[in-house]
Amino acid sequence: MxxxxxxxxxxxxxxxxxxxxxxxxxxxxxxxxxxxxxxxxxxxxxxxxxxxxxxxxxxxxxxxxxxxxxxxxxxxxxxxxxxxxxxxxxTVHETRFYRDQKALELIRTRYLDTLSNQDGPCRINIWSVGCATGEEPYSLAILVDSHLQRRRVEFFQAIVASDISSAALATGRQGIYRENRLRNLSAHTIQRYFNRVGEEHYQVVPEIRDRVCFTRLNLVRLAERKQAQMDIIVCQNVLIYFARQKRLMILDTLARHLRPGGMLVLGAGEITDWEYPGLENMGAPGTLAYRRTTQLRSEP
Ligand SMILES: C[S@@+](CC[C@H](N)C(=O)[O-])C[C@H]1O[C@@H](n2cnc3c(N)ncnc32)[C@H](O)[C@@H]1O
CATH class of the missing domain: 1.10.155.10 (Chemotaxis receptor methyltransferase CheR, N-terminal domain)
Incomplete structure (x- = not known):
């Protein structure tokens, strides 16, 4: 005003x-x-x-x-x-690196820790829905990379980062952030996953940038979009701006994009009283996450 x-x-x-x-x-x-x-x-x-x-x-x-x-x-x-x-x-693009540490911890302990190379290298497909300027998908990519490297698990990760805002996506593609945007990250993480650009900026290293594909997607038209099955879908601080009926429609569609065993991670206040056949609430304190347990009804 x-x-x-x-x-x-x-x-x-x-x-x-x-x-x-x-x-x-x-x-x-x-x-x-x-x-x-x-x-x-x-x-x-x-x-x-x-x-x-x-x-x-x-x-x-x-x-x-x-x-x-x-x-x-x-x-x-x-x-x-x-x-x-x-x-x-x-649209509100507020975001930061490692914004929801409880959710990242859940992904680490309940998903990444269960992976092994029993059947060859692991392939991990992740979708950051409403990714804003890229901090969320890059946080996920860094989490997977650092954790699985430490555990010496061979893996290949691909992250789809989608948003309605072309300007936000352009920032994400560049992967350049002011120093103060990296305040949640340890010095070690910054040193390993960022290159300094000029006096005040850092750019995400190419190995991580190359793993993230930024794409424009309007959630209202989600059902029309062909999208691969995902191991992890993260949708945080997005649906809070939508009316309940729209939230439910979007969540039902996201659920259908989840592989058996995959996780749907939402913001704690994203939805209440939502259930979907074949998804179980993981009961994680401080975060809202579901695991897909079975084949879904609408699938062949
Ligand atoms: C507050 S940000 C959340 C960023 C990130 N997920 C996080 O939690 O830090 C919300 C994002 O949702 C996006 N958004 C809003 N409406 C959308 C729609 N209809 N389709 C896709 N993205 C949308 C906005 O452009 C914005 O970047």
Whole structure:
């Protein structure tokens, strides 16, 4: 809100009109568009966030009213390109390396520790759903690499990192982060898995970057997407922005992408009272995780 007010004082009259207020009809129009296209549910209490984000973008483009900007967004190819930019502004990309240490510990003890080379090198397919700027998938790749190397288990890992925001994915692909973003990592991990770039940045080493494939995927369209079966699916701090019905639809689809024995790891507050045939709650304190035990009904 502060941004809106500061800019409003400096700006011309048409901007004042655009920034001053969004009536409840307009709010509903924008909230419905966002929910339809992304699944994100925007409650009325986040109206000022919506207004501020729209106002900043409208000012960049020179739009005077929410309606003019909406018309532009809904028009053809030009609107589709603009939507990509706006979606990045309307999504929350907060993340960090080793953000949920309990979840990583669970993956280490309940999955990685069970692997051995009895039938040749292990193949591990991981999916980071809603990966934002890449810290989550790189944390998973570093966890697997460091842990299995220490245990001298031969392995091949491939990580799919998906998000709706093209800008966030571009940051992830580069794998360059400011020094302060690495604060959860030990000096040893930084030294082993990052190269210094300039004075204040570090880049994830190529061996780890090459293991992570960043791809744009809108969870609302998840069911249309062909995706390999996964050993581990991590979806944290994503579904909290969705209405319950959408969360359930997405979770059911994610469950079908899990191999028998695989783990679905969610944020602790991602869902309550969800059950799926063939998945058992791993009962892990402080984190919400499921293991797939059997063949699922819809599978051949
Ligand atoms: C708060 S971040 C979570 C990052 C990471 N998973 C973590 O826990 O640190 C939420 C991410 O979900 C993404 N997101 C929101 N709606 C989405 C959708 N419909 N499809 C795919 N990704 C979406 C956002 O772009 C954002 O990067």
């Amino acid at each position: 502060a941004v809106v007010q500061k800019k409003r004082m400096r700006s011309g009259s048409w901007q004042r009109e655009a920034l001053e207020g969004m009536d409840s009809y307009e709010f509903r129009q924008w909230a419905e568009l966002l929910e339809k296209r992304t699944g994100i549910n925007l409650p009325e209490k986040r109206k000022s966030f919506l207004q501020t984000s729209l106002a900043i973008r409208m000012r960049e483009l020179g739009f005077a009213t929410y309606q003019d900007y909406l018309r532009y967004l809904l028009a053809g190819r030009r609107g589709a390109v603009e939507w990509e930019i706006l979606v990045d502004r309307l």
